[in-house]
Amino acid sequence: MLIPLADIPRWYAERKPRDTIAVSHGDDAITWDQLERNANRRARAFAERGVKPGDFVAIGLPNSNAFYETTFAVWKCGATPTSLSWRLPRGEAAAVLEILRPALVVGGEADWNAPNRLPPDFSPQGFSDAPLANPVARYWKAMTSGGSTGRPKVILDHGPAVIETTASPGLEIQTGTSLLNPGPLYHNAPFILSHFALFTGGRVTGMVKFDAEETLRLIEKNGVQWVNFVPTMMHRIWALPEQVRSAYDLSSLKTVFHMAAPMPPWLKEKWIEWLGPERIWELYGGTERQGACIINGVEWMAHKGSVGKIGETARLRIIGEDGNDVAPGETGEIYFLPNEGAGSTYHYLGAEPKRRPDGWESLGDIGRLDAEGYLYLGDRLADMVLRGGANIYPAEIEAAVTEHPDVRSCVVVGLPDPEFGQRVHAILELNAGAQPQAVADGMAAFLADRLSRYKHPESFEVVAASPRDDSGKVRRTLLRDERASWLKEGRAFRIVPSRPQAKAG
Structure with missing residues (x-):
């Protein structure tokens, strides 16, 4: 049955036992009935602040039950939610809000200077919790992206705010699935997947912040069946002592997806060995939904390193620099075309798509x-590093470097070099107690059987916190340009030179 997203909480509140939990974060849990009533109160409060059908509402809240109360409240207003990191600095927030022009901002920082804003701890007191009826929002979500350059854009999903409750949304999410969300809800995948679980009457176990062992504990405690990770999370779980990983019962877990960042093949093999290939899945695609590839662990073992085949809703081409399709095995730029045509799944605010005259689009x-x-x-x-005429791919180096037992996280960028044009620079987060110089000095030997010499990092920078965000994503261009400017200005930052220096080859 096709129903508005606004009616989802009431739909399940009327059909499930009254004490059935819909969402929980830590010890804070709400039932379907509470989700419905709290969302109705919020919706009326938002309407009083001027939100109308067709408007946008920006949500700057951390992972919490209140986040889901807010998204359903926005849909109950007939409006479209946009999720932002609540920690966005003032300048970035201002750039997004200028593009979006939301009717209301819920949460975020006080210095965002939003003209109409409710604080993060807002509680809708004095409003009725009775059901509402409003027009269905034309766009069910509008997510933001900084892209590689950091210039913000808003991606309006052309799907209306309705759902078929009897149909599976795919990705192995079944009706009533118990799903764990370890990722930040201001990113597209955690936002979509956790809401999909609710749309189909499942339970969402949310994490305020990812923690490797806590993830395993929650899977066991709540009988979690489905989880989506980014490779950084999987690396940190795998880095736990074996006796810790094996201490938890993960038998309820049927599906582990990963997406949003490149997966080191060695790490994927470890997870397949641990949980079995039939439970490990990978997706490659954009928020724009022009097309997506999916592969499970069984297929992956026969096609190691692949992200799968294009799905049935779109087509895919690899196009070379001459504008023509390349032969199988040759490298080029990836282009998608949805079956319903260019622009059928989304449009941008604040940007233009990279679209060929024939409609094919590239990310x-x-x-x-x-x-x-x-x-x-x-x-x-x-993101490629061009060193002495050779194209070097950061993801390949990052995958090799993160195998090192002292490396917690790694991002590779190209810095200016007078001889080779660019040199390979690795930004490292190390495990507690690791010695930066010892790691740098030993890296060449560690990488000897993993990477060609010309791909070895020529300098290392050690940082106190991960250079990747909570979702495993990295703004590589921003990191590269920032460090290049530091070098130009003669500013000091913590570079540990590798010895011996890697040579071109």
């Missing part, structure tokens, strides 16, 4: 297809 990624149609990714074109 800026490069890759190759094998003879069977399986896609293998390179890096984004803007």
Whole structure:
């Protein structure tokens, strides 16, 4: 049955036992009935602040039950939610809000200077919790993206705010699925997937912030069946002592997806060995929904390194620099075209798509297809390091470096070099107690059987916190340009030179 997203909480509140939990974060849990009533109160409070059908509402809240009360309240107003990191600095927030022009901002920082804002701890007192009736929002979500350059844009999903409650949304999410969300809800995948679980009457166990062992404990405690990680999270779980990983019962877990960032093949193999290939899945695609590839662990073992084949809703091409399709095995830029045509799934606010005259679109990624149609990714074109005429892909180096037992996280960028044009620079977060110079000095030997010499990092920078955000994403261009400017200005930052220096080869 097709129903508005606004009516989802009431739909399940009327059909499930009254004490059935819909969402929980830590010890804070709400039932379907509480979600419905709290969302109705919020919706009336938002309407009193001027929110009308067709408006946008920006949500700057951390992961919490209140976040879901707010999204359903926005849909009950007939409006479209946009989720932002509540920690966005003033300048970035201002740039997004200028593009979006929301009727209301819920949460965020006080210095965002939003003209109409409710504080993060807002509680709708004195408003009725009775059901509401409003027009269905034309766009069910509008997510933001900074892209590789940091210039913000808003991606309006062309799906209306309705759902077929009897249909599975795909991705192995079944009706009534118990889902764990370890990722920040201001990113597209955690936002979509956790809401999909609710749309189909499942339970969402949310994490305010990712913690490796706590993830395993929650899977066991709540009988979690489905979880989506980014590779950084999987790396941190795998880095737990074996006796810790094996102490928890994960038998309820049927599906582990990963997406949003490149997966080191060695790490994927470890997870397949641990949980079995039938439970490990990967998705590659953009928020824009022009197309997506999916692969499970069984297929992956036969096509190691692949992100799968294009799904049934779109087509895929690999196009070379001459504008023509390349042969299988050759590398080029990845282009998608939805079956319903260009622009059928989304449109941008604040940007223009990279679209060819024939309608095919690119997200800026490069890759190759094998003879069977399986896609293998390179890096984004803007992220490649060009060293002495050789194209070097940061993701390949990052995957190798993160195998090092002292490395917690790694991002690779190209810095200016007078001889080779660019040199490979690795930004490292190390495990507690690791010695930066010892890690740098030993890295060449560690990478000897993993990478060609010309791909070895030539300098290392040690940082106190992960250079990746909570979702495992990295703004590589921003990191690269920032460090290049520091070098130009003669500013000091903590570079640990590798010895011996890697040579071109």
